[in-house]
Amino acid sequence: GAGVSQSPSNKVTEKGKDVELRCDPISGHTALYWYRQSLGQGLEFLIYFQGNSAPDKSGLPSDRFSAERTGGSVSTLTIQRTQQEDSAVYLCASSLVGGQGAMKAFFGQGTRLTVV
Amino acid sequence: GESVGLHLPTLSVQEGDNSIINCAYSNSASDYFIWYKQESGKGPQFIIDIRSNMDKRQGQRVTVLLNKTVKHLSLQIAATQPGDSAVYFCAETSPYGNKLVFGAGTILRVKS
Numbered sequence: 001g002a003g004v005s006q007s008p009s010n011k012v013t014e015k016g017k018d019v020e021l022r023c024d025p026i027s028g029h030t031a032l033y034w035y036r037q038s039l040g041q042g043l044e045f046l047i048y049f050q051g052n053s054a055p056d057k058s059g060l061p062s063d064r065f066s067a068e069r070t071g072g073s074v075s076t077l078t079i080q081r082t083q084q085e086d087s088a089v090y091l092c093a094s095s096l097v098g099g100q101g102a103m104k105a106f107f108g109q110g111t112r113l114t115v116v
Numbered sequence: 117g118e119s120v121g122l123h124l125p126t127l128s129v130q131e132g133d134n135s136i137i138n139c140a141y142s143n144s145a146s147d148y149f150i151w152y153k154q155e156s157g158k159g160p161q162f163i164i165d166i167r168s169n170m171d172k173r174q175g176q177r178v179t180v181l182l183n184k185t186v187k188h189l190s191l192q193i194a195a196t197q198p199g200d201s202a203v204y205f206c207a208e209t210s211p212y213g214n215k216l217v218f219g220a221g222t223i224l225r226v227k228s
Contacts, residue, residue, distance in 0.1 A: 048215040056215055091159055107159035
């Protein structure tokens with residue numbers, strides 16, 4: 001597609017349930033990022049994929065959070081046993097990485113997760 | 117994970133005035149910087165970027181200034197318009213495509 005696509009756009013789940021959030025990056029982009037944004041706050045880094053390298057998982061807040069990127073394209077962020085504090089907007093971004101290093105990242109519209 | 121500020125500073129400007137939004141970055145090894153604009157309910161939108169081998173870059177109505185000595189980045193918006201009202205974030209990254217780290221964000225409010 002023309003831009004980064006995330007699904008679903010909104011998700012309401014019960015506490016304790018597992019959720020999967022999907023990100024389709026821009027075709028050809030080798031780098032993919034997940035961020036979390038609570039209401040009125042900044043972007044909290046979660047995980048970063050770059051090509052075939054091992055992902056940088058240093059931002060995942062607990063072992064209930066995991067992410068994978070299949071075939072270097074689509075990524076899924078999974079939250080197990082959701083808690084109310086997991087409620088936030090989850091943003092995905094993708095970028096090229098050129099000879100000079102990082103290039104501008106483009107964001108999707110995000111998935112608004114509400115845990116009730 | 118890395119988290120950013122709990123309280124976003126607010127800059128209020130009159131329509132037609134120039135706006136200057138500031139950002140202090142943390143990593144002296146960072147070599148690439150981006151400004152993003154985020155409107156309510158939307159994902160961040162790219163505005164302008166700059167590499168560390170430059171100290172100024174201009175776009176349409178926007179200028180980014182980089183001062184590596186004091187690790188400071190600024191975004192200047194000329195003739196601010198109501199449509200410029202949003203939250204503005206700076207982001208930095210270190211060499212070879214490492215993760216983008218975002219600053220705390222600044223709310224820009226444009227008064228008509």
